[in-house]
Amino acid sequence: MMDKTVVRELFRNKEKYVDQEVAINGWIRTNRAQKSFGFLNVNDGTFFENIQIVYAEAQLANFKDVQKYGVGAAVSAVGRLVATGKAAQPIEIQATHLELIGACPENFPIQPKRHTREFLRDVAHLRPRTNLFSAVFRVRSLVAHAIHSFFQEQHFVYVHTPIITASDGEGAGEMFNVTTPGKEAFFGQPVNLTVTGQLQGEAFAMAFHNIYTFGPTFRAEHSHTTRHAAEFWMIEPEIAFADLAANMALAEDMVKYIIDYLFKHAPEEMAFFNQWVDETHTLIERLTLVKDSQFKRLPYTEAIELLLEAVAAGKQFENNVEWGIDLATEHERYLTDDHFKAPIFVTDYPKDIKAFYMRLNDDGKTVAAMDMLVPGIGELIGGSQREERLDVLEQRMDDIGVPKDELDWYLDLRRYGGVKHAGFGLGFERMIMYVTGVENIRDVIPFPRTPNNAKF
Ligand code: 4AD
Ligand code: MG
Numbered sequence: 357m358m359d360k361t362v363v364r365e366l367f368r369n370k371e372k373y374v375d376q377e378v379a380i381n382g383w384i385r386t387n388r389a390q391k392s393f394g395f396l397n398v399n400d401g402t403f404f405e406n407i408q409i410v411y412a413e414a415q416l417a418n419f420k421d422v423q424k425y426g427v428g429a430a431v432s433a434v435g436r437l438v439a440t441g442k443a444a445q446p447i448e449i450q451a452t453h454l455e456l457i458g459a460c461p462e463n464f465p466i467q468p469k470r471h472t473r474e475f476l477r478d479v480a481h482l483r484p485r486t487n488l489f490s491a492v493f494r495v496r497s498l499v500a501h502a503i504h505s506f507f508q509e510q511h512f513v514y515v516h517t518p519i520i521t522a523s524d525g526e527g528a529g530e531m532f533n534v535t536t537p538g539k540e541a542f543f544g545q546p547v548n549l550t551v552t553g554q555l556q557g558e559a560f561a562m563a564f565h566n567i568y569t570f571g572p573t574f575r576a577e578h579s580h581t582t583r584h585a586a587e588f589w590m591i592e593p594e595i596a597f598a599d600l601a602a603n604m605a606l607a608e609d610m611v612k613y614i615i616d617y618l619f620k621h622a623p624e625e626m627a628f629f630n631q632w633v634d635e636t637h638t639l640i641e642r643l644t645l646v647k648d649s650q651f652k653r654l655p656y657t658e659a660i661e662l663l664l665e666a667v668a669a670g671k672q673f674e675n676n677v678e679w680g681i682d683l684a685t686e687h688e689r690y691l692t693d694d695h696f697k698a699p700i701f702v703t704d705y706p707k708d709i710k711a712f713y714m715r716l717n718d719d720g721k722t723v724a725a726m727d728m729l730v731p732g733i734g735e736l737i738g739g740s741q742r743e744e745r746l747d748v749l750e751q752r753m754d755d756i757g758v759p760k761d762e763l764d765w766y767l768d769l770r771r772y773g774g775v776k777h778a779g780f781g782l783g784f785e786r787m788i789m790y791v792t793g794v795e796n797i798r799d800v801i802p803f804p805r806t807p808n809n810a811k812f
Pocket of ligand 1: 525526551552553554575577583584585586588590592593735736737738739740779780781782783784785786
């Protein structure tokens with residue numbers, strides 16, 4: 357018997373295999389049994405599309421058994437690959453041998469019909485076997501690869517920053533403490549799961565020039581939104597000898613690179629999202645536009661003016677608009693979804709609503725911050741130029757009560773060969789939501805962790 361191949365290879369290199377004997381392993385998505393023949397749709401996980409396997413009584417001694425193979429069962433098939441001439445299903449296998457590898461009874465929860473996302477979250481261990489989650493999680497894998505490629509091609513060094521840390525890098529106090537029950541503090545001091553790798557990333561940028569992190573991040577935020585998870589992944593590049601403008605250019609290039617990569621490497625998945633997930637079927641059109649356009653840069657103060665104009669024209673917001681507020685999701689969505697209908701950078705936020713490490717602007721009121729906001733999601737990226745001036749940074753830490761002794765090592769980065777530098781954090785899951793059109797963060801994480809939810 358010939359070696360097994362994979363369905364991706366059969367679809368991508370049809371010419372090589374048509375009229376040849378091929379062998380595959382996979383799971384049955386549907387089984388349509390007729391009197392003397394039948395069709396299995398089998399997915400082997402290597403490709404978004406199923407392969408159709410035609411089975412006939414005349415060919416198979418176990419025909420009667422095959423007719424009863426259940427949805428979800430694992431099978432092994434051998435047969436001739438045939439070109440059908442149909443665009444929707446260009447190839448099929450005419451089976452000469454079909455074998456049950458793992459049976460699947462009728463109570464298998466994933467049946468060939470539309471299940472709600474809520475139901476599928478309850479069977480998160482089985483949902484990768486649906487079309488939607490097959491597409492989402494392959495795209496998740498591809499986006500991770502695209503991000504590494506993007507940075508590696510430009511010789512950024514990938515840094516593994518610690519997951520257990522003593523610092524609250526964002527100063528927002530949303531940390532999970534790490535303890536060993538019944539023992540003295542293991543690390544001799546209180547520690548928590550990281551909320552950001554940025555501060556350690558900055559240390560490496562002062563040695564390697566350009567670095568990025570890509571790792572899990574934990575925040576005990578009690579926001580029950582569709583965009584927050586307690587455990588998520590973040591990508592944090594940090595660039596030395598660089599300012600906010602360079603930082604934004606990098607973020608913009610990265611987003612475009614990812615979109616381009618998906619168009620090239622996941623056309624089937626992207627077509628599926630466009631057709632079945634995006635309500636207006638314009639996902640591909642919108643992402644194409646994003647890829648080919650220049651993102652607007654909008655200072656916070658101008659953003660507030662735009663929002664005030666909208667209020668004056670009758671737009672109702674739940675949250676009051678005035679200079680100094682942190683933009684609420686409804687404000688961000690107004691800017692991206694209604695006004696610009698495109699991704700934008702909002703820059704130079706008031707210092708009082710941003711983290712201690714952001715560089716103070718000459719006005720003394722705002723900092724060199726940037727958030728990339730995108731339609732449908734809101735904040736995709738948050739970043740800034742960092743305060744490289746030791747005295748200004750120390751003053752700022754004193755003013756807002758960030759403990760300088762604990763972060764003395766961070767201040768060293770300003771004492772010893774400090775240079776201007778900048779960086780940002782991309783919420784990995786938000787990026788997946790943005791490129792797939794999937795609206796809930798719990799549906800782009802294999803086994804999501806959110807308040808009251810850590811099953812699996
Ligand atoms: O804006 P944030 O808090 O920025 C930082 O952590 C900086 N240290 C980044 C840096 O400059 N190096 O978080 C960055 C991004 C957000 O824009 C958002 O996309 C995502 O991380 N994010 C979350 N994603 C999912 N669930 C949560 N609870 C998130 N909190 C932030
Ligand atoms: Mg932010």
